[in-house]
Amino acid sequence: MVLDESKIPTHWYNIVADLPEAPPPPLHPGTREPLTPDDLAPLFPMGLIAQEASTERWIEIPQAVRDIYRLWRPSPMIRAWRLEQELGTPARIYYKYEGASPVGSHKTNSAVAQAYFNKEAGRTKLTTETGAGQWGSALAFACDVFDLECEIWQVRSSYEGKPYRHVLMETFGATVHSSPSDLTQAGRSFQERFPDTSGSLGMAISEAIEVAAADPNSSYSLGSVLNHVLLHQTVIGQEALQQLAEFGEEQADVVYGCAGGGSNLGGLTLPFLRENLDGRTSTRLVACEPKAAPSLTEGEYRYDFGDTAGMTPLLKMYTLGPDFVPDPVHAGGLRYHGMAPLLSFVKHLRMMDAISVKQREAFAAGVLFARTEGIVPASESNHAIAGALREARQAAEDGTSPVIVIGVSGSGQLDLPAYSEFLAGDMADS
Ligand SMILES: *Cc1c(COP(=O)(O)O)cnc(C)c1O
Numbered sequence: 001m002v003l004d005e006s007k008i009p010t011h012w013y014n015i016v017a018d019l020p021e022a023p024p025p026p027l028h029p030g031t032r033e034p035l036t037p038d039d040l041a042p043l044f045p046m047g048l049i050a051q052e053a054s055t056e057r058w059i060e061i062p063q064a065v066r067d068i069y070r071l072w073r074p075s076p077m078i079r080a081w082r083l084e085q086e087l088g089t090p091a092r093i094y095y096k097y098e099g100a101s102p103v104g105s106h107k108t109n110s111a112v113a114q115a116y117f118n119k120e121a122g123r124t125k126l127t128t129e130t131g132a133g134q135w136g137s138a139l140a141f142a143c144d145v146f147d148l149e150c151e152i153w154q155v156r157s158s159y160e161g162k163p164y165r166h167v168l169m170e171t172f173g174a175t176v177h178s179s180p181s182d183l184t185q186a187g188r189s190f191q192e193r194f195p196d197t198s199g200s201l202g203m204a205i206s207e208a209i210e211v212a213a214a215d216p217n218s219s220y221s222l223g224s225v226l227n228h229v230l231l232h233q234t235v236i237g238q239e240a241l242q243q244l245a246e247f248g249e250e251q252a253d254v255v256y257g258c259a260g261g262g263s264n265l266g267g268l269t270l271p272f273l274r275e276n277l278d279g280r281t282s283t284r285l286v287a288c289e290p291k292a293a294p295s296l297t298e299g300e301y302r303y304d305f306g307d308t309a310g311m312t313p314l315l316k317m318y319t320l321g322p323d324f325v326p327d328p329v330h331a332g333g334l335r336y337h338g339m340a341p342l343l344s345f346v347k348h349l350r351m352m353d354a355i356s357v358k359q360r361e362a363f364a365a366g367v368l369f370a371r372t373e374g375i376v377p378a379s380e381s382n383h384a385i386a387g388a389l390r391e392a393r394q395a396a397e398d399g400t401s402p403v404i405v406i407g408v409s410g411s412g413q414l415d416l417p418a419y420s421e422f423l424a425g426d427m428a429d430s
Contacts, residue, residue, distance in 0.1 A: 001243050003074035008066055013234040015270040015342065016227070017057035018277050023345040024316040027303060035313050042213050043220045045121035048114060051228040059231065061113075068112045068145055072101040073235060077243035080406075082372040089392040090401040094247065095385075096240045096268060097375065099411030103168065105378060106264045106409050107138035107223055110232035115142035118219050125149035125218040127211045129179065129204030132158050132332035133165030134378075134410065135223030140174035153179035153187075153207040156199030158332070165414065179204040186210050201336075202307050202322075209311065224261025225306060225315075225340050233267020240405060241271055249403050251281040256387040257407035258380045259287040259296065259354070260333045262340030264409040270342075273351060287343070287354040288387040290362070292430045293326040295319055295339045296347055296354035304338060317344040327430040329359045330418035331379040357386045360429045363422040365389050366412065378410030379418050 016023065025034040037049045044052075051059060061069075080093040098106035118126060126148055130136030136152045143150035152174050159166055159178040166176040177183060179199045180190035186206040190197060197203070212220035222229065244252060255272055257265035265287055275281040287296050295318045304319040306312035317338045324337040339347075346352045359379075366382035368389070369375065377385060388406045395402055412419065421427045 001078065001246055002076050003239060003242060003246070005070050005074070007239070007242060008069050008073050009061065009235045009238040010066070011058040011060050012231045013238060013271050013274065014054055014057055014059060014231055015273060015346070016055050018274055019345070020349070023342060026341070027314040029305070029310065029312070029314055032314070039313070043209065045118050045123060045219055047117035047120060048228050051231055052226060062116060065113050065116050069109070069235065072108070074239045075100060075236070077240055078373070079247065080373055083369060084392070086368065086372050087389070087392050087396060089396040090399065091392040091395040091404050092249070092401060093388065093392060093404045093406065094244065095406040095408045096236060096243070097408045098236065098264065099375065099378065099408060102141050103134065103137040104411040104413060105134045105138065106233060106236060106267065107135050108141060109235055109267065110223065110229045110263065111135075111138035111142035112145065113232040114221050115139070115146040115148055119146040119148060123148065123217055123219045125151065125215070126221045127151045127208040127218055128221045128223070129153045129155070129201060129208045131155050131201050132162065133169065134333060136174070136176065137165070137168045137172065138223065139221055140169040140172035143174065144172045150174040151211065152176045153181065153204040155179055155201060155204050156197070179207050181207060183207070184210045205307050206311065224263040225336070225338070227342055229263045230266035230270065230340055230342055233263050234271055236264065236267040236407070237269060237271030240268060241275065244405070251275070251403065252283045252405045253402035254284040254286060254391060255405045255407070256286050256288055256384045256391070258334060258383040258409060259289045259339065259343070260380060261336050262343040264407055266340055266343050268407040269352065273346065276351070285352045286387055287347070287352060288383040289354065289356050290326070290329050290331055290334045290383060291356040291358045292329045293320065293335050293337070294356045295337065296344070297356045299339070301344060301348050306338065315341045317341045318347065327428070329430055330415065331359065331362070331383065333380045334383065355387055357383045358429050360422070360427055362386045363419065363427060367419070367422070375408070376412040376419065377408050378412045379415045381408045381410055381412070384408065
């Protein structure tokens with residue numbers, strides 16, 4: 001089911017306006033006082049800082065951003081008939097597919113918005129970090145659209161081990177460095193301290209922040225975790241609600257999404273939560289995370305740093321601690337030690353559930369999905385599919401017919417090495 005372009009949402013939805021209490025604010029790492037807009041001004045443009053702290057329910061999407069969204073939005077919602085048949089389940093399964101965007105994931109929804117507000121503020125360059133490269137390629141595309149320079153630090157192990165990822169970013173005109181690099185003070189000191197390091201997201205973040213902070217024409221850009229990123233992603237859930245109605249469903253009984261930093265999950269589920277809070281529905285929302293990085297299911301709800309070096313503001317979130325190093329699972333986008341403060345708060349208020357999935361169960365779900373629906377999902381998305389399969393199989397046993405919605409956040413075309421390992425029986429079950 002593809003909606004007409006005229007149904008692309010006109011506003012982003014801000015759940016903060018509808019929650020029973022205000023979420024705990026981010027704190028300055030030095031003073032431990034609530035952060036002020038001025039604290040963030042060296043890194044982000046005011047338009048995005050205002051969104052980060054906004055309590056308004058609806059924030060208008062600029063026409064220029066909606067025009068770019070038309071390249072892939074509204075994204076399709078599809079009834080998974082063949083998957084239902086294969087499972088022999090009376091459940092009705094729908095999936096919202098974000099893999100048809102220019103770079104194959106939901107991340108473009110926020111990248112385009114961030115590039116727009118930076119351009120508007122007169123910035124000429126954005127810097128960022130990337131691991132496997134999904135966020136880097138989304139931002140590279142968005143900077144190309146708005147004629148901004150884009151400089152990306154990619155974790156060395158990915159830069160060297162997944163060479164096609166940086167070619168994708170370079171195709172959109174970005175400059176990509178292997179991190180740690182020689183170009184920053186932080187990078188040089190990491191190289192001195194850890195001579196043969198394979199790099200980490202924490203190191204790459206430090207390099208990208210250092211360059212943005214030193215140049216008034218540059219900003220730093222983050223692909224998940226922060227409120228404004230989740231806000232931009234709410235186009236997903238708003239469209240999904242319209243599409244379910246067009247399918248003739250009164251409500252979803254349960255929504256499954258994968259959770260790394262929380263942006264695709266928040267974007268999909270927060271509009272559903274609004275319907276719950278208004279008393280119109282009673283939809284269960286479920287975060288699916290890897291067993292190897294179980295922040296929501298096994299972490300603590302407390303203030304913690306967003307990075308390894310302890311340079312970012314303190315965020316109140318479910319966290320495994322900034323030193324947590326997960327087993328090397330294939331869903332690179334889900335390996336973050338924390339979780340978006342907004343989703344953490346929603347979970348804390350018991351408005352969302354969470355489960356964890358080991359990677360072999362996730363890939364088995366992904367392969368079944370590919371063989372029935374014809375789409376190879378991103379490694380991350382497989383966790384959401386695995387959660388939904390548990391539910392659909394249970395429904396078959398119980399003889400119930402719940403309406404299940406799955407967020408399929410991306411395409412797995414660049415994850416084929418992981419599929420290869422799974423199909424060969426060589427994947428560790430972490
Ligand atoms: C980055 C990514 C994720 C994880 O990030 P969230 O912010 O939790 O959404 C999930 N799926 C895909 C396809 C990704 O690229």
